[in-house]
Amino acid sequence: MILNPIQASLKELAQALGTKAISSVELTTLFLDRSERLNPTLNAFITLDRDKTLAMARAADVRLATGETGPLLGIPLAYKDIFCMEGWLTTCASKMLANFVSPYDAHVVEQFKKAGMVTLGKCNMDEFAMGSSTENSFYGPAKNPWDVRRVPGGSSGGSAVAIAARLAPAATGTDTGGSIRQPAALCGLTGIKPTYGVVSRYGMIAFASSLDQGGPMAKSAEDCALLLGAMAGFDPRDSTSLQRPAEDYRRSLEKPLDGLRIGLPKEFFCAGMSDDVRSAVDAALGEYRKLGARTIEVSLPNSGLSVPAYYVIAPAEASSNLSRFDGVRYGYRAPDYSDLADMYCKTRAQGFGAEVKRRILIGTYVLSHGYYDAYYLQAQKVRRLIANDFAEAFKHCDIIASPTTPNVAFEIGSKSSDPVQMYLSDIYTTSANLAGLPGLSIPCGFGAGNMPVGLQLIGNYFDEARMLNLAHRYQQATDWHLRMPEEL
Ligand code: GLN
Numbered sequence: 001m002i003l004n005p006i007q008a009s010l011k012e013l014a015q016a017l018g019t020k021a022i023s024s025v026e027l028t029t030l031f032l033d034r035s036e037r038l039n040p041t042l043n044a045f046i047t048l049d050r051d052k053t054l055a056m057a058r059a060a061d062v063r064l065a066t067g068e069t070g071p072l073l074g075i076p077l078a079y080k081d082i083f084c085m086e087g088w089l090t091t092c093a094s095k096m097l098a099n100f101v102s103p104y105d106a107h108v109v110e111q112f113k114k115a116g117m118v119t120l121g122k123c124n125m126d127e128f129a130m131g132s133s134t135e136n137s138f139y140g141p142a143k144n145p146w147d148v149r150r151v152p153g154g155s156s157g158g159s160a161v162a163i164a165a166r167l168a169p170a171a172t173g174t175d176t177g178g179s180i181r182q183p184a185a186l187c188g189l190t191g192i193k194p195t196y197g198v199v200s201r202y203g204m205i206a207f208a209s210s211l212d213q214g215g216p217m218a219k220s221a222e223d224c225a226l227l228l229g230a231m232a233g234f235d236p237r238d239s240t241s242l243q244r245p246a247e248d249y250r251r252s253l254e255k256p257l258d259g260l261r262i263g264l265p266k267e268f269f270c271a272g273m274s275d276d277v278r279s280a281v282d283a284a285l286g287e288y289r290k291l292g293a294r295t296i297e298v299s300l301p302n303s304g305l306s307v308p309a310y311y312v313i314a315p316a317e318a319s320s321n322l323s324r325f326d327g328v329r330y331g332y333r334a335p336d337y338s339d340l341a342d343m344y345c346k347t348r349a350q351g352f353g354a355e356v357k358r359r360i361l362i363g364t365y366v367l368s369h370g371y372y373d374a375y376y377l378q379a380q381k382v383r384r385l386i387a388n389d390f391a392e393a394f395k396h397c398d399i400i401a402s403p404t405t406p407n408v409a410f411e412i413g414s415k416s417s418d419p420v421q422m423y424l425s426d427i428y429t430t431s432a433n434l435a436g437l438p439g440l441s442i443p444c445g446f447g448a449g450n451m452p453v454g455l456q457l458i459g460n461y462f463d464e465a466r467m468l469n470l471a472h473r474y475q476q477a478t479d480w481h482l483r484m485p486e487e488l
Pocket residue numbers: 129130131132154155174175176177178179180207314426
């Protein structure tokens with residue numbers, strides 16, 4: 001077989017590295033060259049650092065030369081710029097952190113370094129992961145490689161662009177309300193947000209701590225399964241990290257789907273979904289029936305409340321988390337101020353972008369005396385009802401399917417003036433975060449403007465292996481995940 005590295009699976013890349021058909025330096029150089037060539041058009045990366053990257057590739061080649069093998073050893077990986085990485089600029093796409101070089105590695109980064117992965121660069125994103133389009137970046141919007149006039153989704157938009165344009169074989173993302181699944185869907189990729197607590201949040205800059213979860217984004221479910229295995233695991237430095245035995249998420253990829261019950265929430269399959277998305281999703285469900293699964297109707301009666309509850313809880317937690325950016329300890333400090341209070345005010349006024357300020361204002365408001373009961377507490381109660389709805393639905397089905405987004409990728413600028421319209425693109429994704437459940441998106445066809453459509457699968461707690469099994473079987477029967485945009 002002749003290896004085409006930009007289309008190859010991680011397994012094929014590991015094989016090529018293991019048999020010395022290609023070195024890590026050669027492979028990494030190929031992706032670096034593409035990235036340097038296409039980044040001025042796509043704005044996928046905030047930081048590319050050829051010297052640091054190639055030093056890591058050389059170190060991987062030394063490990064390979066000693067006969068060491070590993071499924072990820074020597075393979076390049078891009079990171080959302082929310083993951084702290086020692087010696088690398090870690091900006092979270094904010095002016096506030098535009099000068100911040102992290103003194104330490106996030107848990108996820110440590111894990112991938114141990115596995116021998118090579119850091120290709122730090123990816124563009126919405127500032128502090130707040131957004132659904134990667135337009136809220138201090139570094140300007142990332143562009144969807146399927147149509148550069150359109151957004152790639154967000155907030156992990158740069159990661160999605162890097163993979164879709166084949167600048168990187170895989171990337172990390174984080175998902176607070178859909179930020180792995182939504183850009184994966186809009187760029188034709190596979191991405192999984194694990195059960196809350198499976199991946200350590202240590203060194204992942206916090207947005208809304210009770211919702212944030214890191215996960216992999218890649219071309220296929222098989223690649224995601226491999227990456228998730230390296231990312232997951234107990235970490236005492238994150239108090240919500242779960243102590244569970246290590247899992248091989250590839251263990252049931254090939255399992256037949258006979259008799260599997262796929263629940264279709266009737267509230268998700270009603271008005272609001274565009275026709276092109278609906279027909280791609282219907283066709284995917286047809287494919288699942290051919291593969292032996294059954295589809296049944298289920299109900300998530302409170303799902304209509306998930307976006308409002310999310311947009312109370314996430315800003316509330318964000319307003320607290322972002323109080324640390326005060327110009328004293330790290331990051332940006334306003335150059336001119338009269339006293340300490342003035343320094344705080346000017347630093348935060350100048351350092352944060354408009355969407356981040358909006359969230360801090362909303363969050364502070366819903367947590368303040370007199371409004372706490374009316375908004376925050378109420379939203380927490382709704383959150384419980386949403387989790388209960390899923391518990392009830394999983395009595396009748398094994399997995400839940402829905403579209404990932406109501407529409408294909410929209411044009412840059414078309415929703416910027418209407419935050420509520422933007423928030424509604426998270427309508428199918430936020431409930432999994434509120435309930436702490438794992439969610440995945442796989443490409444399932446193309447809609448308006450020949451833009452990718454994503455199918456979402458939501459599993460019960462810790463059912464990642466089964467979700468990846470469903471995704472993999474679908475990808476063995478279809479080739480949507482292998483399509484790539486025409487060369488730019
Ligand atoms: N789009 C959602 C928001 O703006 C979700 C973002 C995320 O998952 N990080 O908050």
